[in-house]
Amino acid sequence: MVLPEGFVVPPWYLVVPVLVILGGIIALLWALEPPVTDRTVIAFAPWMMFGATLHVLYKMGTFPSSIEPLFTAPMVYAVTAVVTGLVWIIGVFLHVGGLQETISRFIGITGTAFFTVFAMFALFLSLEIGTFEPFWPVIAVVVAGIVTAIAWLALGLWFTDVAATTGATGVLVVFGHTLDGVTTAIGYDILSATENVPLSLLLLEAGGSLPTAEYIGAGWLFVLVKVGLAMVILGLFREFVEEQPQQARLVLAFVAAVGLGPAVHNTLLFTVA
Known part of the structure; x- marks a missing residue:
């Protein structure tokens, strides 16, 4: 056994749409061919942290039961990739339209905002229940x-x-x-x-x-x-x-x-x- 315990496969009606959307996002990014530099990779860091935060919130029982399986492992990675990919695509179009100086800055700022909001929510909940x-x-x-x-x-x-x-x-x-x-x-x-x-x-x-x-x-x-x-x-x-x-x-x-x-x-x- 090489896989960790606790891996959960959500119902097909949640898995299939996420995988289809993720596949479409990957295909579009492949066609757009946005640049990937050191700054791009660093801009992805807050999104990696955001995905981890979603899984922590799942363990804290904060999501409605209807969508809770989306934030189990490994499904949370696919969900995070979908959100990150969408933001990346938006950043590409904003850059092409002259509304953003760089794509990586938009990715990084947006990811930092997402991570900060959700992490603060987790910290606030822990303060409320006394586990901080x-x-x-x-x-x-x-x-x-x-x-x-x-x-x-x-x-x-x-x-x-x-x-x-x-x-x-x-x-x-x-x-x-x-x-x-x-x-x-x-x-x-x-x-x-x-x-x-x-x-x-x-x-x-x-x-x-x-x-x-x-x-x-x-x-x-x-x-x-x-x-x-x-x-x-x-x-x-x-x-x-x-x-x-x-x-x-x-x-x-x-x-x-x-x-x-x-x-x-x-x-x-x-x-x-």
Whole structure:
């Protein structure tokens, strides 16, 4: 078993329309061929965080039962992709019409607004029911920022061409996976959170079997693997980014989302629940 527990397949009458709309959006974007740069990938970051927030709100039971299955995993990823794609298309037309200076700015500002509104709603609910606990999530973000800075400095010193080629996209990939690793480690070692992804659980259990577990916990190995894997991926993608920058940055955006989405989910969930 390699898939996490808790994956839910919504009813067909919810799945089919979402997939059809998503397919149409992808086809239209393929035809429009909007530019994909470092700024575009960074502009997607708030949308990755927005998707994670929707899943946290689902776990808090805030959605009506009729549409609640749309925000389960993995359906929430498709829903987020639909909204993001629509905003991207609108941004393209606004840019072509001279109403927006850049497409990425529109995507980023809109995504930040969506994420902020929904995240604040989750925080407000947690304050109302008395579950607001920001200490460890804040620690996780700070630690992840420090580890990312050290990792990126090391990458820049020893593999300068990789850091220079992947740029801000590379930083987002490393930070997303670092934060995912740190929040998972804190959840497992300190907050007694359960880990539903079998491969992640295997790493955590491996860390727990080491002599160091008694002193520094089991999660450090998971963090190390996540950071190392992110940097290896960037190294493997260097030539791809040089030869086909648009396609490569789109794939790296997906890689970043795989890390940043769960990371923000953990951070926000630990804060509100």
